[in-house]
Amino acid sequence: xxxxxxxxxxxxxxxxxxxxxxxxxxxxxxxxxxxxxxxxxxxxxxxxxxxxxxxxxxxxxxxxxxxxxxxxxxxxxxxxxxxxxxxxxxxxxxxxxxxxxxxxxxxxxxxxxxxxxxxxxxxxxxxxxxxxxxxxxxxxxxxxxxxxxxxxxxxxxxxxxxxxxxxxxxxxxxxxxxxxxxxxxxxxxxxxxxxxxxxxxxxxxxx
Ligand SMILES: *[C@@H]1O[C@H](CO)[C@@H](O)[C@H](O)[C@H]1NC(C)=O
Ligand SMILES: *[C@@H]1O[C@H](CO)[C@@H](O)[C@H](O)[C@H]1NC(C)=O
Ligand SMILES: *[C@@H]1O[C@H](CO)[C@@H](O)[C@H](O)[C@H]1NC(C)=O
Ligand SMILES: *[C@@H]1O[C@H](CO)[C@@H](O)[C@H](O)[C@H]1NC(C)=O
Numbered sequence: 001x002x003x004x005x006x007x008x009x010x011x012x013x014x015x016x017x018x019x020x021x022x023x024x025x026x027x028x029x030x031x032x033x034x035x036x037x038x039x040x041x042x043x044x045x046x047x048x049x050x051x052x053x054x055x056x057x058x059x060x061x062x063x064x065x066x067x068x069x070x071x072x073x074x075x076x077x078x079x080x081x082x083x084x085x086x087x088x089x090x091x092x093x094x095x096x097x098x099x100x101x102x103x104x105x106x107x108x109x110x111x112x113x114x115x116x117x118x119x120x121x122x123x124x125x126x127x128x129x130x131x132x133x134x135x136x137x138x139x140x141x142x143x144x145x146x147x148x149x150x151x152x153x154x155x156x157x158x159x160x161x162x163x164x165x166x167x168x169x170x171x172x173x174x175x176x177x178x179x180x181x182x183x184x185x186x187x188x189x190x191x192x193x194x195x196x197x198x199x200x201x202x203x204x205x206x207x
Contacts, residue, residue: 066187
C-alpha cells in the first residue's frame, strides 16, 4: 500500500488486474508531456474559437451560429488525475463528462491530436444537431460546451491479447452535455461573457 502511494505521488499508478479486461501488470496510468497537453488544449480552443466566430462549417456547408459566451479552456491537473484513473478501464466504464479514445499501438505523441481531430469531426460529419447534445456528437459537444472552463486528459497503455492499446481520456469541468440545454448561447460573438471574464476579440473567446 505504501508503494502504491509513492507511485501516486510520482504521478502514475500501477494498476491491478481487476481494473480492466485487457491489461496486464505492465499497465500504467500515464501523463502527457507538456507539449502534448498544449496540443490537446489548443485543439479544444481552436474548435471553440472557430465556432464562436462563425467560422466553423459542417460537411454540407452549414455554418455554426456564432457564440456569445464561449470560455477559453485552461488545463486542469485535478481533471488530469481523474482522466488517468478512468483511462485504465481501456475505454469501458466511462462516465458523465468523460471522452474516451482507444487506438491500437497508439503513440503518446500523436494520440492527442488523433483523438481531438476525431471528436471535433463529429460536428463536421453530423452538423450542429440542434445545438444540443446528441449521441452522435457527444465528444464534440464536450469540446465545445461554452460554460466548461477546464480540461484534463491522460492515457494508459495495456495489452489486449497480443495487441498494445493506448487509451486516452479527457475530463471536463464543469461537465457539459446537459439534457436539452444549448451548447452555447447564440448571438454576437463574445458579447455575453460571464462576469469576471472579458472578450478577446481575436479568438472570440471569454478569458
Ligand atoms: C504484458 O505486457 C508486456 C509488455 O507489453 C508483454 O510483453 C506481455 O506479453 C504482456 N502479457 C500478457 C499476458 O499479455
Ligand atoms: C445539412 O444542412 C441542413 C440545413 O440545411 C442541416 O439541418 C443539417 O444538419 C446539415 N448536415 C450537416 C452534416 O451539417
Ligand atoms: C479543476 O477540476 C476540479 C475537479 O473537477 C474542479 O473542482 C476545479 O474547480 C477545476 N479547476 C478549474 C480552474 O477549472
Ligand atoms: C480488444 O480485442 C478485441 C478482439 O480483437 C476487440 O474486439 C476489442 O475491441 C479490443 N479492445 C480494445 C480496447 O482495443
